[in-house]
Amino acid sequence: MTGVGAGHAHVLYRATNSPVHRLPPEVKIAAMVAFTIAVVATPREALWAFGVYALLVAVVAALARVNARWLLLRSTIELPFVLFAVALPFLGAGERVELAGLHLSVDGLYGAWNIIAKGTLGVWASLLLAATTSTRDLIVGLDRLRCPQILTQIATFMLRYLDVLVGETRRMRLARISRGDDPRFVWQLRGFAAGIGALFLRAFERGERVYLAMLSRGYTGRMPTVWQGSATATTGQWLIAATVPVLAGTVAATAVALT
């Protein structure tokens, strides 16, 4: 966290300086989306291809100075789907195999592998994007990728108001406690649920003031160019970032051709 910019950073952003951090955001978003599509398009039987993808992720992570432990810990986000995947070999229809005394569906086993491999690679790709791009840059990137202004505007306010919402929740909780409420564990929920309408209104009125202040300082629905920081991507930067999705695309095409 870097003082002034702290409000704009988000929990997943790792503030260091690396070649990946320095790439313009639009380039990283495009590369990440293209990489994910290549991964999803790969036939699930081509086990080797997923190994290559994992290697690509590892190389980018190393370049971005994101350590493996952080990446693995944050991957727990897809746990519910891993559970779904584990159930598949038991639920799946069709041909079955005997494995370690269990009667499993072949299709289900491949299905489970498919979900775990593609899901995990997708999560890693987005975590790398999150780790190397601040939310502010993310919106600048979307804006430069010709995302409609109404969407970037909603996204800007959403990220801005998340802090307002969290702040108001904290203030209201303090207010309750200082008036003799003694919330413990689950019972906090009751007071919170009762106050949710009030929370919404308070956050809105605070947010409205922020918005009006922005309007009076010349906000027109788009952030000023000064705020956009780095210049748009050069051809060179596009080419550098393209290496990863191009490699992944080649692997996917080869895998499709082989199966």
Added chain:
Amino acid sequence: METLAMHISNGIIDGPVAAVFAVIALAAMAYCVMRGRQDLDDRLAPMAGLVAAFLFAVQMLNFPIFTAGVSGHLLGGALAAMLVGPWVGALCVAVVLVVQALVFGDGGVAMLGLNITNMAVIGIAVAYLLIALLLRVLPRSPAGLAVTAFVAALVSVVVAAMGFVLQYQLGGTTDLGGNLAGLAGTMAVSHLFIGIGEGLITATTVVTVAKVRPDLVYALRALKPVASATAPTVGGVR
């Protein structure tokens, strides 16, 4: 901030079906952008941001559905439709999904079309149709508003969950055979409970906002018969 995924992640549904739904979602969002631009004024812009932030926070609450290993969560579609209208509401939900997919790895990027179709298109459409219908039928009182919000939230959550079942039937990567009905049943029952929770949250929030700042509730704006009503058109009063 501990988050768990609950949107469709990469590899659950096969590529062609995901691509078809991506086209559907893109078309629907393009239309919403067109209609939403007219709606988004000085009052709605901060409200849209706050609704999106609220949804973002609320979607982090997760309920595991044990039998299938799929988890469910609050969608907030009815709340969005109520406060900012169907067009901007759908955009809010879509923005939440896009940001979650891009930086939280929550819901696969390649599956965005499916998730947007379920939650932003189906969820909002069902919620708004119900809101428009019920607000005309029910008495115009806080109780009527609460019932409207509750029912719209409950039904939209269940219908959106059924969207996933339909997509799984079309392009699930694993053939579940007879177990698909089981998946449908699990999703329906669990989302019924989630829908009740969502209905309560939506109703309390909307009623509180309507009491203090009725001008902020989009669904009421279109309906309110202004005393000096010169143009008795149903639609574009404002």
